[in-house]
Amino acid sequence: MAKHGSFTAAAEHSGFSKANLSQQVSELEANLGVQLLYRTTRKLRLTEIGEGYYQRCKQAMQQLDTAAEWASQSKEGLKGSIRINAVGGVIGEELIAPLVIDFQREYPEVRVHLDFSSVRVDLLEEQYDLVIRMGTLPDSSLIVRKLHTIKTRYVASSGFLDKYGSITKPSDLSQVPLIYGSVDQWVLTRGKTQQVVQADKGIKMISGRVMHRASLAGLGVTRLADVYVQADIAKNRLIEVLPGWSESTMLSMVCPPLRHQIIRVRSLMEWFKEHFPRAYQQLLKDGPTG
Known part of the structure; x- marks a missing residue:
């Protein structure tokens, strides 16, 4: 009822x-x-x-x-379903998804259901076996495993900086167009110092890939994870501004305690732990596709 x-x-x-x-x-x-x-x-x-x-x-x-x-689970082989909710964009599509595909190839009797969302989900309410999320997580009874530390970088094209001038301090960001997504309040941290920049001048795009393209097109300064922009910085397609103010964000796997006891779920978490760092480093070198 x-x-x-x-x-x-x-x-x-x-x-x-x-x-x-x-x-x-x-x-x-x-x-x-x-x-x-x-x-x-x-x-x-x-x-x-x-x-x-x-x-x-x-x-x-x-x-x-x-x-x-x-x-009743079998210890002789992995079988059954695993429901995952993961952060999307480049991290979800070019890191998590390929590793899930490799896992399924290795264990064909496991059925993985993977969906991408930036919305916080309640693991107990939504019946997910595993959630992969960025940022600080609240204390709870859930199992949390660190997957990787992701660095945030502030970048712009050389053409944009030639037009608007150098960005040497956080307050300079309020004077130029910004490319921002769902986070429109940027908190820049250096040591114990924090400065907040309200991103309301420029263009809003709720897609990391599109924000990346817009920065290459010279539309503004953007704030993105290093996997989006590291290869462009290395090849001088983008220039990092305010390098001393770059931030680190934790990418974590979160699992209900009882689901962690299921062999296939625990095995997938171990698979991520083993293979994710190498895949991440390769993506930093090559840059995202598309």
């Missing part, structure tokens, strides 16, 4: 009668001594206590499913 919004819809989905479901909920409320649902003639909605009870029951069922899978 909590999921479907009415006894009628829940009955159609479950195969139980509407009257039977209503009676079961009423008996549960009586046993608990609390009201779980607000009932109207058209729909149902959870009370505050009902919402909390529903979420805890759902998590408990997921844990039971995982525990059963752990108990």
Whole structure:
């Protein structure tokens, strides 16, 4: 009922009668001594206590499913599915995805479902086995494994700098066009010093690849991970500005504790740990495709 919004819809989905479901909920409320649902003639909605009870029951069922899978898993080979949510862009498409493909080639009975998103997901709520994320992660009961440290660089084309002049301090960024994405407030750090630049002058593009192309076209100063721009800096297609203010961001693998006990999930995490650094260094040298 909590999921479907009415006894009628829940009955159609479950195969139980509407009257039977209503009676079961009423008996549960009586046993608990609390009201779980607000009932109207058209729909149902959870009370505050009902919402909390529903979420805890759902998590408990997921844990039971995982525990059963752990108990019955085969130690002779890897098989089954792994659901991954990962940061996208160059890191997801040219680093994570190829490593997943290699893993599937090595273990053909494992089925990996990979999707890319910058949105924070709740591992328990969304039922992902593994999430790969950049940045500081909140303390929790989840298993967190460092994958790599990514450096952020500020770059512009030589033509842009010839037109607008040198960028020697963070405050200079407020005087020139910037190319920015979903992060429009840049926090530049050098030692214990921080300076904030509001990116509102220039062009906004919610794609690292497009921001990279725009910087090559001379449209502004941009802030990107080194895998996007390191090869261009080495070949003088882009110039790094404010090198003393470059930042480091952690790329981490995050996994629920029970899923970490599943052999195939743990094996994929170990695969990433072994192969990701070398792939990253190669991408720094070659630069992104496309």
